Amino acid sequence: MNGLKTRIMGARAGAGLVAFFLIFTICVDCAGPAGSAPSSRPERIILNPTQNPTTSMAVTWRTTDAVENPQAQIAVATAAPDFRDKAVSAAAKTETVKIDGANPVYYHSVVFESLKPSTLYAYRVGSPAGWSEWNHFRTAAANDEPFSFVYLGDPQNEIESMCSRVFRAAQMKAPDAAFWLFVGDIVNNGENDDEWREFYDAIGWIPRSIPMILLPGNHEYRKTMGVTEGLTYLWRPQFTFPENGPAGLEELKEASYYIDYQGALFVTLNGNERLEEQAKWLKKVLRDNPRKWTIVSIHQPFYSTAGNRDNPYHKMLFTDIFDKHGVDLVLQGHDHTYGRTHKVFKDKKRKDKGTVYVVTVTGPKQYKPSELYKDIMAKTGTQTQLFQVVRINGDKLTYESYNVTGELFDSFELTKTN
Ligand SMILES: [Fe+2]
Ligand SMILES: [Fe+2]
Structure with missing residues (x-):
C-alpha cells in the first residue's frame, strides 16, 4: 500500500516537474520583444542590394x-583567418521602433561603400x-558577366x-544566385512582428550571404476595419533599399526603386498606391536605359x-509603357497560382516581340486558376509550391520554374537578336 502511495506521489512529483519544465520552456520560447529579455545579440540580419551593387552593399x-x-x-574574405586583422568598421544608423506601440527594438543599418567589383x-x-x-x-x-537570380512568389x-x-530547395538548386527577388506578401499581416520573425527563421542564414530584393504586397499594408491605409511601420526599418524612386514621395521610399546588375535593370514597383506617379517615373527610368535586359x-x-480577379487600372497605366520600352520580363505574385504568358504586345500574344x-x-x-487571359497564357497551374531560377548570359535569358520537390515545372528562353 505504502509502496503504491510512494509510486503515485513519485508520479505526481514527476508530473509537477514536467509541468514546471513545460512552463519554463514555453516562457523561454516566448521569442520577441514582448516575451523575452532584451538582447544585444544581432538578429534578422539581411543584405539588400544598392542601386550599384558593384561597389556597395547594404546590411x-x-x-x-x-x-x-x-x-x-x-574585409576582403580570405581562406586564412587573419582577414579579420584588416577589417574596417562602419558606424551604423539606428532607428528605434516600438513593436505594437510598446516594446522598443533597435534597427541598425550600414551601407558598405567603395567596394571592389x-x-x-x-x-x-x-x-x-x-x-x-x-x-x-x-x-x-563591373561588366555584363553571366549571373542568375531566384524569383519567389508570395x-x-x-x-x-x-x-x-x-527556400531550402531554391538555395540548393541555385547556390550561386546573385540575389533573390520577392514580389510581396512576404507575410500575411505586415504589422505582426512575429510573422516577420517566422520569415527570418524560415529563411535562415541565406539573407546574410545572398542579398534580397523585396517589394510590398497588399499584405504589407496596414488595414483598419478592412480599409487599406499605409505601408507597415516595420517595412522601412528592417530593409535598406535604394531611395531612387519617384522624387518627393515619402510613402514610396524603399518600396519603389531600381537596381543595376551586370547589364540588367531591375525595377520594383509598389502596386499598392501612387500608381500614376510611378508610371510617370517608370517612363523616365526606361527612356534612358542602355541595359540589355529590363525586368x-x-x-x-x-x-x-x-479566380475572378483582374487589375484593369494597373494594366491601363503600365502595359503600354512596357510595350513602348521593350520590357523583357514582368515578375508578379498576389494570385496564389502559377501563370506564364507568351510574349505579349498590346494585350495580344506575339511571336516576334513583347x-x-x-x-x-x-x-x-x-x-483556383482563372480563364480570363487563357489566350495569352503559355503555362498555368495551381496547388504547387514553386521557386524560379533566372539566368542571364549575354543575349540569352533562361527561366526555369521548379516545384518544391525538385521537378522542372516550366521553362522558356528569351534571346536578343539585336
Ligand atoms: Fe496579395
Ligand atoms: Fe498573397
Missing part, C-alpha cells in the same frame, strides 16, 4: 536591447556587446512550417491568373 539587423556603438566590420567580402555586424558570425557576400562584376502563410522547404517586378498581376508576364507562389495558400 540591416536589429537588437532587442539598446546597444552602444552599433557597427559593421568588413567581383570580390568576395567577409563582414559581421553588432557592437562590443555582441557580434554576429562573419558572413560572406560577393559584389557584382510566402505569406505558414512561412516557417511550409515555406522553409521552398520589372510588382505584386499585383497585369494579367490575372486566379513582354513575358509571370505569376508564381511560394506558400501553401493556393487559389
Whole structure:
C-alpha cells in the first residue's frame, strides 16, 4: 500500500516537474520583444542590394536591447583567418521602433561603400556587446558577366512550417544566385512582428550571404476595419533599399526603386498606391536605359491568373509603357497560382516581340486558376509550391520554374537578336 502511495506521489512529483519544465520552456520560447529579455545579440540580419551593387552593399539587423556603438566590420574574405586583422568598421544608423506601440527594438543599418567589383567580402555586424558570425557576400562584376537570380512568389502563410522547404530547395538548386527577388506578401499581416520573425527563421542564414530584393504586397499594408491605409511601420526599418524612386514621395521610399546588375535593370514597383506617379517615373527610368535586359517586378498581376480577379487600372497605366520600352520580363505574385504568358504586345500574344508576364507562389495558400487571359497564357497551374531560377548570359535569358520537390515545372528562353 505504502509502496503504491510512494509510486503515485513519485508520479505526481514527476508530473509537477514536467509541468514546471513545460512552463519554463514555453516562457523561454516566448521569442520577441514582448516575451523575452532584451538582447544585444544581432538578429534578422539581411543584405539588400544598392542601386550599384558593384561597389556597395547594404546590411540591416536589429537588437532587442539598446546597444552602444552599433557597427559593421568588413574585409576582403580570405581562406586564412587573419582577414579579420584588416577589417574596417562602419558606424551604423539606428532607428528605434516600438513593436505594437510598446516594446522598443533597435534597427541598425550600414551601407558598405567603395567596394571592389567581383570580390568576395567577409563582414559581421553588432557592437562590443555582441557580434554576429562573419558572413560572406560577393559584389557584382563591373561588366555584363553571366549571373542568375531566384524569383519567389508570395510566402505569406505558414512561412516557417511550409515555406522553409521552398527556400531550402531554391538555395540548393541555385547556390550561386546573385540575389533573390520577392514580389510581396512576404507575410500575411505586415504589422505582426512575429510573422516577420517566422520569415527570418524560415529563411535562415541565406539573407546574410545572398542579398534580397523585396517589394510590398497588399499584405504589407496596414488595414483598419478592412480599409487599406499605409505601408507597415516595420517595412522601412528592417530593409535598406535604394531611395531612387519617384522624387518627393515619402510613402514610396524603399518600396519603389531600381537596381543595376551586370547589364540588367531591375525595377520594383509598389502596386499598392501612387500608381500614376510611378508610371510617370517608370517612363523616365526606361527612356534612358542602355541595359540589355529590363525586368520589372510588382505584386499585383497585369494579367490575372486566379479566380475572378483582374487589375484593369494597373494594366491601363503600365502595359503600354512596357510595350513602348521593350520590357523583357514582368515578375508578379498576389494570385496564389502559377501563370506564364507568351510574349505579349498590346494585350495580344506575339511571336516576334513583347513582354513575358509571370505569376508564381511560394506558400501553401493556393487559389483556383482563372480563364480570363487563357489566350495569352503559355503555362498555368495551381496547388504547387514553386521557386524560379533566372539566368542571364549575354543575349540569352533562361527561366526555369521548379516545384518544391525538385521537378522542372516550366521553362522558356528569351534571346536578343539585336
Ligand atoms: Fe496579395
Ligand atoms: Fe498573397
